[in-house]
Amino acid sequence: MSNIRDNDIDKARRQFMTGAVATAGMTIAPGFMLYTAEARPAGTAADPKVRWGLLIDISKCDDCTVCVDACKKENGWQGHRGDLTDAQWIRKVDLKDKNTGVKSSLPVMCMHCEYPPCVDVCPVGASMKRADGIVLVDKHICIGCRYCMMACPYGARSFVHEEVHGQKTHLPRGQGTVESCTMCAHRVDNDQIPACVEACNASGREAMMFGNLRDPNSDISKRIAEISTVKLRADMGLDPHVQYVNF
């Protein structure tokens, strides 16, 4: 006989399955669930059975920069001078098909690779992949060598060149370390979706989808199963967890 807590969880799970209670995920439109994973209780570690991922429909992007602005605001990485040394956790990249002249614009950030080269090259173990697939820099041990920046084919990482002031409480940043998109780990761990996705949805474009790629019943997995998606530089076999549609 399991203890009371487990029983409670079982009961909750059964109710969840049968739809008897409101689900833990967030419904933003009828029939469109952002993610179906049950909230991970505080005090527990990231779950290796989870792979957080993003699916981005670039036909809905245009020259919109809502995701970039939301990321800056959430994580406080806006530069003070706007020059080349400013950090960039997410950026819009414009593409033009030379034959057809068709233009598109897509957000590019850390792809949270299953086989991240930035982790392979880090000499101190600061560049790391969490159990749930989120790739991070442990700034506590980062020595600022920037090997990871050279190894990343997506140019996703930035070096903090200058002293930082006015950091967000939830997002420490400091001079001399490398940083990049954290898939808003601080939010995801609190059962929230990344700031870029939230802002994109709120803008009405709904171009970004966040969810658990390892759960075949998550909306993101279902969508990926029914359409053809593009992984940037798929030829390198890094298995990025950020994927695109309508390229």
Add this chain to the structure above:
Amino acid sequence: MTQGRHHFWKTMAAGLLILAGFVLAGAPAVAGDVPVPHPAKAAKGEKCVAPIPEMRRNHMNLLKHQRDDTLRKGIRGNPFSLKGCVDCHAVPDKAAGGARTVRPFCQTCHSYAAVKIDCFSCHTGKADEDKTALKAMDNPHKVTARLQDYLKQRSVVK
């Protein structure tokens, strides 16, 4: 402190004078001759996250342990959070124009012991007046229960 003792310090190097002056100012009437630092009273909370002697001796290890748990394993909401220290121990700081920061509290001891920490070059030492940042702290009963579990686990308390 006696005048003579003070005088003795004055004749020492300037750096020592500053340190000694600081310590003496912070320790008006302790028993015995050894001046000890008196960190500012916590702005919040009845109790610290562990018994005071344990905190005084071991806070750096507790912090480091939780640092790795949170960043590398994604474990949130445990008691030895740096955000938590700031939330309770941030007091009005003249150097920050009166804003509530944790600097006066941590620094009182650290300058006494000649410890230099770099934590606040990245982490903000300013109290976050926006309460949502400390969601897990909202429910005191939940936090206390979790705290007990955690301390037992780490056999800090029996």
